[in-house]
Amino acid sequence: xxxxxxxxxxxxxxxxxxxxxxxxxxxxxxxxxxxxxxxxxxxxxxxxxxxxxxxxxxxxxxxxxxxxxxxxxxxxxxxxxxxxxxxxxxxxxxxxxxxxxxxxxxxxxxxxxxxxxxxxxxxxxxxxxxxxxxxxxxxxxxxxxxxxxxxxxxxxxxxxxxxxxxxxxxxxxxxxxxxxxxxxxxxxxxxxxxxxxxxxxxxxxxxxxxxxxxxxxxxxxxxxxxxxxxxxxxxxxxxxxxxxxxxxxxxxxxxxxxxxxxxxxxxxxxxxxx
Numbered sequence: 001x002x003x004x005x006x007x008x009x010x011x012x013x014x015x016x017x018x019x020x021x022x023x024x025x026x027x028x029x030x031x032x033x034x035x036x037x038x039x040x041x042x043x044x045x046x047x048x049x050x051x052x053x054x055x056x057x058x059x060x061x062x063x064x065x066x067x068x069x070x071x072x073x074x075x076x077x078x079x080x081x082x083x084x085x086x087x088x089x090x091x092x093x094x095x096x097x098x099x100x101x102x103x104x105x106x107x108x109x110x111x112x113x114x115x116x117x118x119x120x121x122x123x124x125x126x127x128x129x130x131x132x133x134x135x136x137x138x139x140x141x142x143x144x145x146x147x148x149x150x151x152x153x154x155x156x157x158x159x160x161x162x163x164x165x166x167x168x169x170x171x172x173x174x175x176x177x178x179x180x181x182x183x184x185x186x187x188x189x190x191x192x193x194x195x196x197x198x199x200x201x202x203x204x205x206x207x208x209x210x211x212x213x214x215x216x217x218x219x220x221x222x223x224x225x226x227x228x229x230x231x232x233x234x235x236x237x238x239x240x241x242x243x244x245x246x247x248x249x250x251x252x253x254x255x256x257x258x259x260x261x262x263x264x265x266x267x268x269x270x271x272x273x274x
Contacts, residue, residue, distance in 0.1 A: 018045065018098035027102075033266040037079045039106050046099070050242075050263060051221065052077035054211065055139055055186040056084070057262045057269035058223050063087035065134035068176055070121045070169060071095070075103030075114075077137060082112040084266045090114035093121055093128070121172050122164055132178040140169045142188045166191060170198035170226075177203075177228040189219040196224070196234075205230025207271050210239040214246060225271060237272050 027040045032053060041047045056077040061067055064087050069078050072092030082088055090112060094100040100118040107114040119125055141164075166187070173183040183203060187195050189210065199206045203226030210219035219239060244254045261267035 018096045021098050021101045032076060032080055032263075033083055034264040036083045036266055037076070037110065039074055039076050039079060040102055041074055042102075046073060048073065048076040051186055052139055053080050053263055054221075054259075054269060055137055055184065055223065056080035057267065058186075058209070058225070058271065059135050059137050059184050060182070060268070060270060061085045061088055061135050065089070066132075066178075067091070067135045067137070068131075068133040068173075069093065070136065070138040070173060071140060072103050072116060073099050073139075075106040075116070077139065078103070078114060079106055079110060079112065080266070081137075082107075082110065082114070084268065088113065091128070091131075091133070092116040093119055093124065095120050120164075122168050124172070128176070131176065132181070133176055134178055134181045136173040136176050136181070136183045138169055138173060138183075138185050140164075140166055140185065140187060142191070166194045167198040167201075170195070170202050174202035174226075174228060179229050181228050182225055183228075184223065184225045186221060186223050189222050192222050192224070195222075199224055199226045200234070202226070203228055203230065205232040207235045207237060209237045209269075209271055212239045212241050214243050215241050223269075223271075240269065 022042055026042055028043055030039050030041055032039060039048065053076065057080070059067070059081055061081065063085060066089045067081065069092045072078055072094045075092060078090050078092055082090060090107065092103050092114065094103055094116060097118050100116045103116045107116070117125060117128060170183065177183060185195065192208070196206070205227040207225045209223040211221040211223065212219045240258065241256050242259050244256050255263060262269050
């Protein structure tokens with residue numbers, strides 16, 4: 001039986017974090033999964049796109065299981081997962097107090113069984129360090145410090161270019177998993193070598209699912225999954241194609257039927273079984 005920590009308080013006042021809660025005038029209310037989920041997001045801060053939706057769709061949780069998200073932001077991934085799989089016990093960790101507050105509000109609006117702890121993932125409060133989970137998911141920052149021109153918005157910059165190495169994200173995820181539990185991460189394809197090195201160090205049965213923008217194009221994103229105690233050999237899965245056709249058709253999104261079902265209807269995105 002997995003234990004579940006009590007909610008922590010937002011005590012982090014480190015420079016560069018968004019501390020003050022967002023007021024309504026700073027927010028938009030955006031529909032996900034064809035309106036099944038509605039998420040408050042900052043107009044000018046970090047805003048979720050399809051990535052957390054795809055991440056949530058790939059987590060094969062079952063009703064009654066415990067799920068932890070590291071770096072949950074405003075809670076879009078947890079919300080999308082909970083909308084697809086009822087009866088989950090959800091915990092999110094978010095370093096920025098303002099975004100942690102948004103995640104609590106968004107999850108509570110839908111009546112999900114969830115709590116959000118405001119903390120750095122490498123300095124978790126004691127209740128979290130003694131808890132285990134069936135699934136851990138994460139959408140770590142896509143860029144390392146100094147690898148790009150930074151954003152003027154502190155909230156967006158923390159989300160896009162974090163200071164914590166990918167290896168630490170995976171190590172923390174592995175420690176929080178129950179035996180046989182799964183860690184699932186979405187990340188830019190160019191960071192796959194670092195992610196693979198960390199996964200194979202801490203987890204087994206590692207699988208990579210590339211996400212390509214169009215057929216015959218190089219992958220821009222990857223989903224990577226590992227199992228605590230897993231013994232299977234590494235698997236590189238056939239890619240998932242996001243868009244139909246060879247070019248973007250103006251304002252239309254032209255997602256493939258599989259991806260449209262995920263984004264519009266809340267369908268799952270399972271890793272292939274063979």
